[in-house]
Amino acid sequence: MKVMVVGSGGREYSIGLALKRDPNVSELFFAPGNGATPWLGQNVTCKDYEELAAFAKEKGIDLTVVGPETALVEGIVDIFRAKGLVIFGASQAAARLEGSKIFMKNFLSSYGIPTAKYIETHDANKANAFIETLALPIVVKADGLCAGKGVIIAQSKEEAKEAVADMLSGKSFGDAGHGVVVEEFLDGYELSLFVVCDGIDYKILPAAQDHKRLKDNDIGPNTGGMGAYAPTPLIDDVLYKKVEERVIKPTLAGMQKEGTPFEGVLFIGLMIVKNEPIVLEYNVRFGDPECEILMPLLKTPASELFYKAATQNLKNLEIEFYDKYAIAVVMASENYPYGTSKPSEIIIDKSAHEALEHTHISYAGVSLEEGTLYATGGRVLLCVGVGDTIKEARERAYLLCGQVHFAGKQFRSDIAYQALQYDK
Structure with a gap:
């Protein structure tokens, strides 16, 4: 089976790793991929989804897997299906569940699915009136795609109103914020x-x-x-x-x-x-x-x-999972998430290879130049550990973190802290 993965981040690299070890997969492509994905398959560059679908048709791609939300919201699945291609992902219409927080909240309300009390509006006055009815803190969300960053948890009503004004004006998130959702904060x-x-x-x-x-x-x-x-x-x-x-x-x-x-x-x-x-x-x-x-x-x-x-x-399909735990620790660049950082060579200790049976790296914001891998993105890579317990998986992931180096690297030291109290 020939498979193509659409996207360029750690998510797509991880899907590629799973497909690489899959005995059903004979060829693997990434569109566009990142600096490390050529180690798993072939990177493909196309100017748009129509050209990419034509490439898939020409190459006889049996399955395309879409990673990022932007491609789904922009309709890649509909384009591929119109050409008779098999593609895994949501249609453009179905992708509104993520593409529009207003659509999503109204959908939840229409079908009686439990969600926080909210208002959706393009009117600052209506939003501000609703804010006055809520206890603190208050959640303000931009309607459109914001790469996971379009949510403000305001600690005062003034801050909530300011967030609404900034979103509706386009100051905070551009067109993604021209509609807002204001909702109660849930404590859990x-x-x-x-x-x-x-x-x-x-x-x-x-x-x-x-x-x-x-x-x-x-x-x-x-x-x-x-x-x-x-x-x-x-x-x-x-x-x-x-x-x-x-x-x-x-x-x-x-x-x-x-x-x-x-x-x-x-x-x-x-x-x-x-x-x-x-x-x-x-x-x-x-x-x-x-x-x-x-x-x-x-x-x-x-x-x-x-x-x-x-x-x-x-x-x-009978789906099966290993009776294991997995933990991933993100290694980010020096200035993440505030701004860009200078490219930095990634160096991995030779001793890291001794533990590869239970750990691996998923590469994300990286580029390859003359055989050398550089950290060039915000979230650069993830150190993944697998074990029989959460504690074991965690220790392996952090051991790998200590063996990966690039200038300005930063990462959290407490991933899975809430779960450790349950671990035996």
């Missing part, structure tokens, strides 16, 4: 749950927990994610069942009723409040860094999962 703990869907049937993946804040103890600015682990002990069979009955089933039924069946990855951002699941947001793709820990846990060949989901055949 967050979980990430991923569901692979084919429009009707679905497979639930192990729940994960992401660490969004830049620094230890969850302080500092929000980022795209500084680390994650799975499976998390913060969810049990009872809570899984609540999510399945109250969230997953009504979401898929609602999308069918809307005439836009959901196919691809449904990423459910949950807040658990007094053991009750409340939806914070939907995304329509694997999370990053959650994907980097889910792929090593997947025992079923990745190509089978993606292909059967893309061809409405998940009912005939």
Whole structure:
């Protein structure tokens, strides 16, 4: 099977790693890929999705897997399907669940799916009036795609109103902020749950927990994610069942009723409040860094999962996972997330290779120049550890962190801290 992965980050590198070890995969392509993906397959550069679909047709690509949300929101799946190509991902219409927070919140409300009390508006006066009714803190979200950064948790009503004004004016997030969602703050703990869907049937993946804040103890600015682990002990069979009955089933039924069946990855951002699941947001793709820990846990060949989901055949798949834990620690550049950093050569100690059976690196913001790999992005790479316990996986991941070097590297030292109290 010839497979192409669309995207260039650590998420796509991790999907590529899973496909590289897949016995069904004969050739692997990345569009556009990053500086390290040529170690796994061939990088492809095309000017637009039409040209990329033509390339897939010409090369006889059997399956295309879409990583980033932007490509889905822009309609890559529709373009490929119009040419008779098999592609794993959400249609442009279904991708509105992530592409518009206003659409998503109204969808949740329409189908009785639990979510925070909110208002969606393009009118600052209406937003400000609603802000006056809420207790602190207050959550303000830009409507469109903001690479995971379009959420402000305001500690005062004045700050919330200022966030609304900045978003609606285009000052904060450009066109993505011309509509806003203001909602109550929920006090609980967050979980990430991923569901692979084919429009009707679905497979639930192990729940994960992401660490969004830049620094230890969850302080500092929000980022795209500084680390994650799975499976998390913060969810049990009872809570899984609540999510399945109250969230997953009504979401898929609602999308069918809307005439836009959901196919691809449904990423459910949950807040658990007094053991009750409340939806914070939907995304329509694997999370990053959650994907980097889910792929090593997947025992079923990745190509089978993606292909059967893309061809409405998940009912005939028995999905299996390794009885292990995985932890990923993001290594970021010096000035992340405030600005760009100077390129820096990545050096990996030779001793790192001794532990590769249980650890690996997923590369993200990197470039390759004359055989040397450089850190050139914000989130540069992820050190992934796998073990029989959370503690073992964590120790392996951090051991690898100590063996990877580039100027100005920064990373959190407390990934999975909430789960350690459950670890035996």
